[in-house]
Amino acid sequence: MVVYLRSGGKLRDRLKPDVDQYTRKFEIGGTPTLREILVAMDIPFALVAFGFSQGKVRRLDYRPSEGEVVTLQPPVAGG
Amino acid sequence: MRIKVDKSRCTGCKLCQQICTIEHYHEINPKKAAIHIGAEFPAPGVFTPMLCVQCGACARACPEIAIERTGNDGAFVIDPSKCTNCGVCIETCPIGVMYSHADAPTPIKCDLCLKCTEVCNTGALTVVDTPRATSR
Amino acid sequence: MYGYGGTIVRINLETGEIGRSPTPETFAREWLGARGFVAKTIYDEVPRDADPLGPENLFIIAPGVLTGSFAPCGSKVGFGCVSPLTNGHADSNMGGHLGPELKFAGYDMIVFERISPKPVYLFVDDDTIELRPAEQYWGMGSLDLEARMKKDLGEDFQIATIGPAGENGVAFACITHDFGRQAGRCGVGAVMGSKKIKAIAVRGTRSLPVHDLPGLTKHTYDIIQRTKTHPNMEPWQKYGTALFVSWANEHGCFPSRNFQTTVHEGWEGISGEKLAEEVLVTHKACFGCWMNCGKYSRARIPGKPDAYLEGPEYETIALCGGSCGMTDIHHVAYANYLCDNLGLDTMSGGNIVGFAMECFQRGIITQKDLEGHELRWGNIDDFEHFLRMIAARRGIGETFSHGTRAAAQKLGRGTIEFAEQAKGMEFSGYDTRWYSAQLLSYCTSDIGAHHNRSWAITADIELGQDTPVGKAPVVIYLQHIRPLFDTWPCCRLFWGELDVTPEEHAEAIKYLTGWAMTIEESMRVSEKIWNLTRAHYLERNGGPGRKHDVAPLRQLEERIPNGPAEGRKVGTENFEYMLNDYYANRGWDRDGNPTREVLELLGLKHAADNLEKRGLLGKPIPGGIPKVRGQKLKPKAM
Numbered sequence: 023m024v025v026y027l028r029s030g031g032k033l034r035d036r037l038k039p040d041v042d043q044y045t046r047k048f049e050i051g052g053t054p055t056l057r058e059i060l061v062a063m064d065i066p067f068a069l070v071a072f073g074f075s076q077g078k079v080r081r082l083d084y085r086p087s088e089g090e091v092v093t094l095q096p097p098v099a100g101g
Numbered sequence: 102m103r104i105k106v107d108k109s110r111c112t113g114c115k116l117c118q119q120i121c122t123i124e125h126y127h128e129i130n131p132k133k134a135a136i137h138i139g140a141e142f143p144a145p146g147v148f149t150p151m152l153c154v155q156c157g158a159c160a161r162a163c164p165e166i167a168i169e170r171t172g173n174d175g176a177f178v179i180d181p182s183k184c185t186n187c188g189v190c191i192e193t194c195p196i197g198v199m200y201s202h203a204d205a206p207t208p209i210k211c212d213l214c215l216k217c218t219e220v221c222n223t224g225a226l227t228v229v230d231t232p233r234a235t236s237r
Numbered sequence: 238m239y240g241y242g243g244t245i246v247r248i249n250l251e252t253g254e255i256g257r258s259p260t261p262e263t264f265a266r267e268w269l270g271a272r273g274f275v276a277k278t279i280y281d282e283v284p285r286d287a288d289p290l291g292p293e294n295l296f297i298i299a300p301g302v303l304t305g306s307f308a309p310c311g312s313k314v315g316f317g318c319v320s321p322l323t324n325g326h327a328d329s330n331m332g333g334h335l336g337p338e339l340k341f342a343g344y345d346m347i348v349f350e351r352i353s354p355k356p357v358y359l360f361v362d363d364d365t366i367e368l369r370p371a372e373q374y375w376g377m378g379s380l381d382l383e384a385r386m387k388k389d390l391g392e393d394f395q396i397a398t399i400g401p402a403g404e405n406g407v408a409f410a411c412i413t414h415d416f417g418r419q420a421g422r423c424g425v426g427a428v429m430g431s432k433k434i435k436a437i438a439v440r441g442t443r444s445l446p447v448h449d450l451p452g453l454t455k456h457t458y459d460i461i462q463r464t465k466t467h468p469n470m471e472p473w474q475k476y477g478t479a480l481f482v483s484w485a486n487e488h489g490c491f492p493s494r495n496f497q498t499t500v501h502e503g504w505e506g507i508s509g510e511k512l513a514e515e516v517l518v519t520h521k522a523c524f525g526c527w528m529n530c531g532k533y534s535r536a537r538i539p540g541k542p543d544a545y546l547e548g549p550e551y552e553t554i555a556l557c558g559g560s561c562g563m564t565d566i567h568h569v570a571y572a573n574y575l576c577d578n579l580g581l582d583t584m585s586g587g588n589i590v591g592f593a594m595e596c597f598q599r600g601i602i603t604q605k606d607l608e609g610h611e612l613r614w615g616n617i618d619d620f621e622h623f624l625r626m627i628a629a630r631r632g633i634g635e636t637f638s639h640g641t642r643a644a645a646q647k648l649g650r651g652t653i654e655f656a657e658q659a660k661g662m663e664f665s666g667y668d669t670r671w672y673s674a675q676l677l678s679y680c681t682s683d684i685g686a687h688h689n690r691s692w693a694i695t696a697d698i699e700l701g702q703d704t705p706v707g708k709a710p711v712v713i714y715l716q717h718i719r720p721l722f723d724t725w726p727c728c729r730l731f732w733g734e735l736d737v738t739p740e741e742h743a744e745a746i747k748y749l750t751g752w753a754m755t756i757e758e759s760m761r762v763s764e765k766i767w768n769l770t771r772a773h774y775l776e777r778n779g780g781p782g783r784k785h786d787v788a789p790l791r792q793l794e795e796r797i798p799n800g801p802a803e804g805r806k807v808g809t810e811n812f813e814y815m816l817n818d819y820y821a822n823r824g825w826d827r828d829g830n831p832t833r834e835v836l837e838l839l840g841l842k843h844a845a846d847n848l849e850k851r852g853l854l855g856k857p858i859p860g861g862i863p864k865v866r867g868q869k870l871k872p873k874a875m
Contacts, residue, residue, distance in 0.1 A: 028468040030736045044468050068698045071484035074472040093468040097484045098733050112529035114522035119307045123454050129307050130444035142416040143545040146518040146533045222527035
């Protein structure tokens with residue numbers, strides 16, 4: 023399946039965007055979880071706080087659907 | 102067209118006020134903006150952007166005929182060469198969106214320049230098409 | 238001068254005299270604003286033995302060059318003084334709309350001296366500055382008073398208030414504004430209260446003088462359009478900082494029950510999603526911010542009146558929530574409201590109540606101390622009763638009103654071992670046993686344990702959580718770049734979240750002032766301030782510096798009992814290693830004292846002379862100080 027991942031900041035460098043400046047198109051077999059996708063992309067999942075798609079927070083055990091666009095949000099300090 | 106206000110989306114950031122005064126007065130001075138942001142706090146906790154809806158009541162009331170539909174897409178605009186700053190338009194405005202400021206030569210109202218809609222990031226201020234009214 | 242309000246105000250509260258002078262351009266350029274203005278003024282003018290709650294301390298309000306400027310997120314205003322918690326330099330800033338209003342009124346700094354004989358509030362209306370009677374307001378809650386003053390003076394006034402806690406001199410009292418923004422840390426509210434200043438009301442109707450407005454407008458307009466579609470924009474707009482509760486629990490840095498462990502049972506009940514589902518009323522923004530991270534909420538608890546508040550933020554959820562054993566977002570929101578209205582920092586407040594809860598758990602304090610009440614984990618009624626005792630400094634509340642360290646010193650019985658604080662100011666919302674760079678950050682911070690100075694959590698992940706190696710240079714870099722946002726000042730979340738670079742923030746200064754000021758120059762200002770406040774701290778508290786850069790025993794030696802970080806601790810040896818590395822990289826000696834070489838390089842010869850007179854100057858470093866102090870984190874090669 024194909025999934026689109028978006029991120030900014032340092033996480034973006036690890037994502038290696040190829041669709042636009044934030045977005046990477048990634049092909050992977052089966053219907054993996056976000057965690058499994060991150061492992062396949064060699065992104066340490068400690069650097070991802072959660073996914074975000076269709077206006078909702080997605081935990082790392084979320085399984086994206088075909089063609090879904092998921093933002094990867096890194097952890098950061100609040101105030 | 103007109104500016105549609107969705108108050109449920111307003112966050113009180115005042116970007117609209119800043120760009121308004123930059124555009125019209127070449128200044129950063131929210132108190133001179135043609136849009137005010139009402140704030141009802143602590144309860145119910147709601148912001149309300151308030152700006153001219155181009156109803157024309159001010160134009161009809163102006164004793165100097167200084168307000169005419171000469172603005173962007175038929176917006177009512179004050180002609181500073183005719184305006185005496187008498188303030189009748191401010192009293193007449195049915196929804197209280199004709200503003201004033203000590204440094205402004207005329208009362209202040211929205212002229213549909215639409216800059217505020219370009220900077221608003223929440224959808225509180227958007228541009229919608231409407232058929233032009235045939236009043237006046 | 239462009240970019241600034243133009244006038245500095247000095248008020249003698251004893252005599253009522255109000256003096257104005259033009260803001261010197263050299264002063265503005267050298268110190269920029271907020272934290273910088275505060276550091277310079279406190280260092281130069283407050284006697285080293287001044288009581289923080291006495292007449293010789295100063296209370297300073299200062300926006301800065303980026304405030305009210307149409308530069309991204311120019312909302313901030315700084316407050317400063319000598320802190321009653323740490324006995325050192327304090328600055329704490331808030332967003333909202335007060336800072337911009339001061340700039341539009343034409344002011345860059347207001348310095349309050351001495352103590353007013355009666356409660357007053359500061360009234361500023363463009364050129365008019367008055368100290369007005371505030372007896373009728375004394376005793377009111379912070380939020381309640383703001384509502385009242387908006388009615389009394391008008392909606393277009395920006396108001397900041399202290400609550401009863403600030404009036405009573407509780408050491409971690411805060412200042413509240415815009416129904417929920419705070420200058421929370423360092424006890425700035427206590428100093429404001431010690432001077433009998435109940436509130437500040439400002440209206441400014443003038444415009445900000447700008448050197449190149451078309452340039453500035455285009456600069457910011459382009460950033461607005463670019464960041465609208467940034468991947469992080471939507472989650473931040475929707476959830477704000479509360480969204481990190483899940484990550485912190487999943488990665489073992491969330492404080493649970495006074496940092497007894499680092500994954501909180503029931504954290505799902507106090508997550509960002511729960512906030513959005515259950516208590517959120519509206520999204521709320523600071524001046525000039527289009528990310529609107531503020532979450533205005535309503536807590537509903539049966540038997541209690543509805544409580545409106547801005548929050549709870551991640552920090553409040555961590556400290557009033559996890560650290561006090563709570564599992565219901567309504568309870569955390571209500572705790573937030575209590576702190577805000579009483580005028581207490583939710584971070585220190587949550588930390589202290591959690592500490593007291595552990596004391597109760599261990600039988601060190603009992604129902605007899607608590608006026609017949611208990612202090613059970615997660616119990617909002619117990620939390621409320623005890624918080625009110627602290628705010629009133631009543632009974633044992635008096636002991637805790639001086640902060641966790643002071644309370645532990647008074648209680649004895651080994652309580653200092655589980656008091657999570659550094660230099661007398663309470664840890665913010667991160668347990669550091671698996672995040673040694675964060676522990677180093679907390680313990681070397683000039684204002685005590687606050688992550689605004691350095692947030693190194695992802696640096697720990699990138700560099701390796703189980704090693705102390707390589708942490709110090711990164712912490713130093715963060716201690717320069719993060720407090721730079723407290724100096725400009727502007728919100729650091731655009732840099733942190735939306736890829737707006739420090740260079741772009743510095744560029745805005747050029748359009749505003751006409752100064753060709755690079756980011757390097759700004760960073761140099763930040764490093765200078767860091768060393769100045771270090772010198773100030775040593776002059777007030779004695780030395781050597783190393784004696785003060787101390788970590789809580791729980792973080793060093795008590796292994797986390799369960800969860801993702803089970804078994805972790807930093808270890809004393811690792812901490813000492815990091816401190817040695819830190820001092821060497823700062824150009825300080827092994828005792829943690831700044832050397833003459835680094836101080837003079839930064840233009841602080843007078844500070845070097847002062848330290849030398851007191852025997853606190855760092856010994857010269859053989860081979861000289863590092864050419865560059867601090868290093869930006871380089872992510873591991875992929």
